[in-house]
Amino acid sequence: MSPSLDFVHGAVLVSALFHAAWNASIKGSPDKPLSAVGITGVAMLLAAIGLPWLPQPAPASWPFLLASLILQVAYMRLVARIYRVTDLSVSYPVMRGTAPLLVALVSALFFHDAPGPGAMAGVATICAGILCIGLPGRAVRAPGGMTLALLNAVVIASYTLVDGAGARLSQAPASYTLWIFLLQGIVMIGLTVPSRAGDLARHVKSHWGAVTLGGCGTVISYGIVLWAMTLAPIAIIAALRETSILFGILISWLFLRERLTPARIAGACVLVLGVIMLRLAP
Template structure:
């Protein structure tokens, strides 16, 4: 008897829930007194989760191993860029620029090179979601230009698009999306913690003791958010899931306004409405 596939509504609902976890761990880094140590602490917890769970899960097929190695490089670059960007720019500006530009790049590359063609209606939904996300961040771009945060956010968008395409393909080839995801976190954590220990071991230990709760919450949030996204990419076009995942910006602007004391402007709220419209269009796609 063939296995029952989850419904589209279930897949999309799971990705939206994952988006909340993604925005949460980004906000934890932004709100930290030391962004890099916070990012390493979150990565360390996700590494521990991976080490505990991997022995009990099916392992990824050898065909996916080169993608794991490529992802490792991109994920480490991404995390270090996130920590630096949040030191020089508001989350409510840099987060939309990073997350809004990446799905457009993913859609273009996946169509041209991977022949992973969403329907025209799905592409309209992707474009609408990206437009809404960018509208949220555009009002703050001029104010943030001198800090260098916007160019770095655009650079990180390229990195995000890169690891999304690499991991979307790798997860499909792995035949074990959960195992593939946890190997990403295990390898990423080993590298990031290993790079920090020779220079900041005492600082890292002290920071973790003071902020262990945030590290644990962020670690679980990062594993859940990315694991669900990669699982969904094995069942739906990568470009569609990549765009839907970036609805995390809705949660991001609310968190940044309510907890990080960043301004919720009418333009950002209007951009959020456009983003929601894009989600509706995406859901109506055949």
């Protein structure tokens, strides 16, 4: 028996919390590129442990898996660079808020997977709320920070669409997800070890708790999302996932000492309104 949409939506909201937490762990790290590599390394180990016990993805999904690998590596490297020059509470909403609109438009035009008018209005409202939180910010310490955030939004939208289709074709979304993390970890560590092997080992030893929690968080978060995309329209799940910004601004305020401005509070209220609209949409 398929789970109810309420259960699916609730699971995606839980994944949003995990997503905000692992992004905050990178932002709070003294060496953001090494933290990103450490997190993907932990995710790789979890994937290696879990994959022997799961059915393998169908062959039709492997081209999507390889395309996702390229996009996921680009995403992680951009995240580490962006958080060096912007606040989490500024760049995170811009990255995550622009992507669902792109996903919704491409889904409607090319995948015939468009939400109904009510759900589409909810998606647009969520994106408006997220952008309201992020765009008024001025905590950007380099002129290219917002450009990089918008570029990463395109990468996020691309891997969301690729993995949404790939997970459906795989007939095994859990193993599809773990293969992503296994391959991503191999590539990320392979790119880092030749030049910074000692630094990476010392970083992981000194920050093993944050790295471990981040690795577990990213696997749980993305695993839930890909599972949900096999049961509901990709655009709706992509928009719901970005409610992680609510958790992100709270984490940035409570733990990273970033300002919680009136504009960000107003944007959070608009975002919640969008979630309610999605829930009530036929």
